[in-house]
Each structure stands twice: as C-alpha cells, then as structure tokens.
Amino acid sequence: MRKHWGRNAIMTMIVSSLMLAGCSSDGGSKKEAAPEGSENVVHTTGFPIVEQAVELKMFTRIAPVNGPFKEMPVFQDYEKLSNVKVEFIEAPTDGFQEKKNLLFASNELPDALFRSGLSPLETVRYGSAGQLIPLEGLIDEYAPNLKKWMEEYPEIRSGITTPEGHIYAIPGIVTLGAARxxxxxxxxxxxxxLNLEVPETTEELYQVLLAFRDGDPNGNGKQDEIPMTARIGLSVVSAMSGSFGLDTQLGYNINIENDKASIWMGSDKNKEMLMYLNKLYKEKLLDPEIFSHTEAQYLAKQGSGNAGFFFDQTNNNFLSIQDQYTGIAPPAGPDGDRMQSQALPIARDFGAFAITSVNKYPEVTMRWIDYFYSDEGSTLLRFGREGEHYEMKDGIPYYTEDFLKDITNQAKITPYAGGGAPHLISEQVASFINPPQVQEAQQKLDPFMPEVRYAAPMFDEQTAQQVNILRNDIDKYYEEQSTKFIVGALSFDKWEQFQSTLKKMKIDELEKLYQDAYDKMQK
Incomplete structure (x- = not known):
C-alpha cells in the first residue's frame, strides 16, 4: 500500500481543498488570467488554479539547513494540485540581501519573491518605483484565506499598508500565541x-544562578555548568527587558504609556537592566560566549542538559531531555515590573512574499500563495506528505516517529525550517512547535503579555529613509555600548556621556517619527 501514498495524498488534498472552497474546480468563478487574449483562465476557487499549466519564477532565500526547493514534496505535490510550476532562484542566506538588492538595481526581476524578507523601506521604495505591484485588489478577489485573517485581525492590514493605501508585500501570519x-x-x-524553588524575582534568579554555578548540579565534580545563556548578541536584553519595565512596541525599543511613545535606550530603567546583566556576566553566571558563539553552538548547549536558564520558542532543541526543563514566568524586577516584552505581532516575517511588475499572471500567483494561509496548505508546507512524513491524530498533523529519528530531515522537505516562509502558523499546524510542554510554558507567560502588540509602522519612503538613517547610527551605537556595559569594558560612570551621545544622534527626532506614526494608527 505504501507505493500509493503519493496519489492518495494528492487526491486527499484536492478533495479537502474543494470542500473548503465549497465548490468543484469547474464550479468556481473564473477570470481571464493570461495576457494578450489567452484563453487560459484562473479559477477564483477550487483546484487546479488554471486549466493550462503556468510557469512562474520566484526568487527565494535558502537556509543552510535546507535542501533544494525543487526536491521538497510541498512544491512537487502543489504543482500537480495547482497546475502551476514554480522555478525557484535560490540564494543562500549569506549574501541573500546583496543578491536581492542586485535584482532590483538591475531590474532583472523574477515573477515573485518568496521568503523574501523585504523590509518596510524596501517595500515602499520598490512599490513606489513600480517594480512591485499593489496587492490589495488581488487579495480581495483571489486570496480568501489571507483576506479572512486580515478581517479577523485588523492590525495585519494596518501593519502592511503604506500611507498611500497600498499593500506591496504580505507577511507570515501567526495566530498561535506560543509561536510569537x-x-x-x-x-x-x-x-x-539543589532544593530550590522557581525564581519569582530577578534577585531570586540571581541566587538560583549562583547555586547553579557553585552547587555542582550536574554531579560531575567540576564547575562546568552554564548557569544562563542566550542567543548571540543583545537577545538577552530583549529576553530580560520586561522585568525592568521595558517593552518592545512598534517594532523597536519603545514603551507606550498614555498614548506616548518613548524610546527607552537612554533611560534609567535600561541602565538598571544593563547593570544587572553586567553583574551576571562579571560573576560568570551569564555565558561568557554570549557575544561570540554561533547559533548552532547555542542550540547545542540547550540539548546538552548543561544549561541552567535560557530562552527559545520551542523545546525542539532539547527534546531528548525535555523532562529536565520547565517554562517559567518573567521574574519581577526591582521595581515590581513583570512583563513578557519579547512577543512578536500576529503579522510576522514582514515582506515574506511580493509580486513584481514583470509577472504576467498576478491573479494566478496570488491564488497560488493564498493556499498556504489555510490549514490545509500550511499542513502541506510544514509537514510534507501524509503517511510518509506525518499522520493525522484527532484532526492534527504529527510527524511520524520514523521521520523524527533524524530531525534534519525536516529542513529537507519544508521551507518552514529556516524561517521566514509566507504561510499560516495556527494551532492546527503547530504540533511540532507547540507540544504540551511548550503550551504549559506559554501559559506561564500569558498573564504578563501586553494587551496590544503594535507592529512596526509603514512609513512613506521619505520618512522611512529618515528613520533608516537615524537608526543605522543609533542602533549600531546602542549595540556596541550595551555590549561594553554588560561585559565590563565600559564603566557605568560613562552613562551620562552615553545618554548625551544618543541625543546628539537625534534620538529625540527618531522618537517623534514613531510618535507621529502611532498617532496615525489611532485615527
């Protein structure tokens, strides 16, 4: 029976998709899709999308863990389902930005950009120049799944619409809170x-980390434990900022209180947080490799069981020792602040997909991508083929035990692994990243989540360029100086000088631009 899985999987997808659409592939409304009087038509519902095969070229980022897109079952099977053949122009993560810039500079454009990571500034610039086409009309007519989510969560539309009212790129959509x-x-x-309780405050966390360092909890007689670690760079600042009353609104280091947007990088509360992290680093409670280790090394530390406290969305990287860990609530800071500030908006991975002006089949392309914003399409994208890669239990897809024996297989069958793919992440398709242990960890955070999470605003091109110029200098300076404060290379006696330099870099002007954007959101 095994040899029939491919045909059965495709038929199952066709049937389920037609049921979702509520009509047969012949019964959906149709519209002329091809230019120059072609008789090929695009179906607004059902599959195939077109009767006569259409070919599209898409530029995409390929992560180091991925195999070739053309070998992924999601694209092989979806080609048969949709009658749309996609040729992917793959660019490795390293150098991807440069290759993307060159595409637009040379005007040698593909039909679409998939997993493209377009920034708001790029989106506005290339949209205004006519290299990307407006999508709002196509979404209304050819993207019922995407349209449904935009109606249910209005912040999605406001977060991707330019001041002129156009949508030039669409994001990933994450309705699952635990994935944000x-x-x-x-x-x-x-x-x-060590007979210790879960820490409820930053002071209690400090005492626990001391015990992890000195109490030989791994029992090998050596002081080789890693009390606390985090991803490279200032991710530890993001992870701990909520304990010091520092939020991340509008996609930046911003607090919003009484409708006032305040950039907190030069604030006393930020100084207090950096002093706390400096104490941890100085006393070897914070991983000394936090500013040098690679992502792979960080993930290996999670899986080693020799890390005391760390941060990650899921338990994927320590599955074999998951019983060793538990999720905890944000510790309350010295002023009683207790917030989960590290939370992404529902519209995640901004600029994940866009259609260019050379595309002869924009309606087909919009219908093609819209499927991945349904549970059925997202299941195909994330899980591959039923029976070979996953099985259904109570209506939820789960990877098979055989498939999970080598987790690197996942990155070979799906572009989801490696991040940034335009698709839906809902409870329906999140069994791998949202198992019971992760759900329990999320429940510890939920009481401390902000009521509203404002995404980064869409500025007009002139303002976006202004923001970009200001942030280039300010962000680089903040990262450099904060790193020095944490590792002790810069004394906190220099804090007023740090504040003064931020002002010279026009941080107040940057704050006003964000305030103006916030005010427009409230109208």
Missing part, C-alpha cells in the same frame, strides 16, 4: 537537586 514568544526555560532537574 521565546519561553523562559529553567533546569528543573537542577532546581530539585
């Missing part, structure tokens, strides 16, 4: 061995 946060994982096994 990094959980706070602590080594419960070590807590139990």
């Amino acid at each position: 946060t990094d959980k706070k994982w602590i080594n419960q096994k070590w807590l139990d061995k």
Whole structure:
C-alpha cells in the first residue's frame, strides 16, 4: 500500500481543498488570467488554479539547513494540485540581501519573491518605483484565506499598508500565541537537586544562578555548568527587558504609556537592566560566549542538559531531555515590573512574499500563495506528505516517529525550517512547535503579555529613509555600548556621556517619527 501514498495524498488534498472552497474546480468563478487574449483562465476557487499549466519564477532565500526547493514534496505535490510550476532562484542566506538588492538595481526581476524578507523601506521604495505591484485588489478577489485573517485581525492590514493605501508585500501570519514568544526555560532537574524553588524575582534568579554555578548540579565534580545563556548578541536584553519595565512596541525599543511613545535606550530603567546583566556576566553566571558563539553552538548547549536558564520558542532543541526543563514566568524586577516584552505581532516575517511588475499572471500567483494561509496548505508546507512524513491524530498533523529519528530531515522537505516562509502558523499546524510542554510554558507567560502588540509602522519612503538613517547610527551605537556595559569594558560612570551621545544622534527626532506614526494608527 505504501507505493500509493503519493496519489492518495494528492487526491486527499484536492478533495479537502474543494470542500473548503465549497465548490468543484469547474464550479468556481473564473477570470481571464493570461495576457494578450489567452484563453487560459484562473479559477477564483477550487483546484487546479488554471486549466493550462503556468510557469512562474520566484526568487527565494535558502537556509543552510535546507535542501533544494525543487526536491521538497510541498512544491512537487502543489504543482500537480495547482497546475502551476514554480522555478525557484535560490540564494543562500549569506549574501541573500546583496543578491536581492542586485535584482532590483538591475531590474532583472523574477515573477515573485518568496521568503523574501523585504523590509518596510524596501517595500515602499520598490512599490513606489513600480517594480512591485499593489496587492490589495488581488487579495480581495483571489486570496480568501489571507483576506479572512486580515478581517479577523485588523492590525495585519494596518501593519502592511503604506500611507498611500497600498499593500506591496504580505507577511507570515501567526495566530498561535506560543509561536510569537521565546519561553523562559529553567533546569528543573537542577532546581530539585539543589532544593530550590522557581525564581519569582530577578534577585531570586540571581541566587538560583549562583547555586547553579557553585552547587555542582550536574554531579560531575567540576564547575562546568552554564548557569544562563542566550542567543548571540543583545537577545538577552530583549529576553530580560520586561522585568525592568521595558517593552518592545512598534517594532523597536519603545514603551507606550498614555498614548506616548518613548524610546527607552537612554533611560534609567535600561541602565538598571544593563547593570544587572553586567553583574551576571562579571560573576560568570551569564555565558561568557554570549557575544561570540554561533547559533548552532547555542542550540547545542540547550540539548546538552548543561544549561541552567535560557530562552527559545520551542523545546525542539532539547527534546531528548525535555523532562529536565520547565517554562517559567518573567521574574519581577526591582521595581515590581513583570512583563513578557519579547512577543512578536500576529503579522510576522514582514515582506515574506511580493509580486513584481514583470509577472504576467498576478491573479494566478496570488491564488497560488493564498493556499498556504489555510490549514490545509500550511499542513502541506510544514509537514510534507501524509503517511510518509506525518499522520493525522484527532484532526492534527504529527510527524511520524520514523521521520523524527533524524530531525534534519525536516529542513529537507519544508521551507518552514529556516524561517521566514509566507504561510499560516495556527494551532492546527503547530504540533511540532507547540507540544504540551511548550503550551504549559506559554501559559506561564500569558498573564504578563501586553494587551496590544503594535507592529512596526509603514512609513512613506521619505520618512522611512529618515528613520533608516537615524537608526543605522543609533542602533549600531546602542549595540556596541550595551555590549561594553554588560561585559565590563565600559564603566557605568560613562552613562551620562552615553545618554548625551544618543541625543546628539537625534534620538529625540527618531522618537517623534514613531510618535507621529502611532498617532496615525489611532485615527
């Protein structure tokens, strides 16, 4: 029976998709899709999308973990389902931005950009120049799944619409709250061995980390434990900022209180947080490699069981030792602040997909991408083929045990692995990233999540360029100086000088631009 899985999987997808659409492939409304009087038509519902095969070229980023897109079952099977053949122009993550810039500079454009990571500035610039086409009309007519989510969550539309009222790129959509946060994982096994309680405050966390450092919780007689670690750079600042009353609104280091947007980088609360992290670093409680290790090395530390406290969205990287860890709530800071500031908006991965002006089949292309904003399409994209890669249990797809024996297989069958793919992440398709342990960890964070998470605003091109220029200098300076404060290379006696330099870099002007954008959102 195994040899029939391909045909059965395709037929299952066709049937389920037609049921979702509520009509047969012949019964949907039709519209002329091809230019120059061609008789090929695009169906607004059902499959195939077109009767006569259409070919599209899409530029995409390929992550180091991925195999070739043309070998992924999602694209092989979807070609048969949709009658749309996609040729992917793959650019590795390293150098992707440069290749993307060259495409637009040379005007040698593909039909679409998939997993494109277009920034708001790029989107406005290339849209205004006519290289990207407006999508709002196509969404209304050819993207019922995407349109439904935009109606249910109005912040999606406001976050991707330019001041002129156009949508030039669409994001990934994450309705699953647990997929928008990094959980706070602590080594419960070590807590139990050392007879310690889960820390509820930053001071209690400090004491727990001391015990992790000195109490030999791994029992090997060596002081080789890593009390606390995080991804490279200032991710530890994002992870801990909520304990010091610092939020991340409008896609930046911004607090919003009483309708006032305040950039907090030069604030006393930020100084207090950096001093706390400096104490952890100085006392070897914070991983000394936090500013040098690679992503792979960080993930390996999670899986080693030798880390006491760290941050990640899921438990994927420590599945074999998951019983050793538990998720905890944000610790309350010295002023009683207790917030989960590290939370992404529902419209995640901005600029994940766009259609260019050379595309002869924009309606077909919009229908093609819209399928991935349904549970059925997202299941295909994330899980591959039923029976070979996953099985259904109570209506939810789960990877098979055989497939999970080598987790690197996942990146070979789906562009989801590696991040940034334009699709839906809902509870329906999140069994791998949202198992019970992760759900429990999210429940610890939920009471401390902000009521509203404002995404980065869409500025007009002139303002976007202004913001970009200001942020280039300010962000680089903040990252450099914050790193020095944390590792002790810069004394906190220099804090007023740090504040003064931020002002000279016109941080007040940047703050006003964000305030103006926020005010427009409220109208």
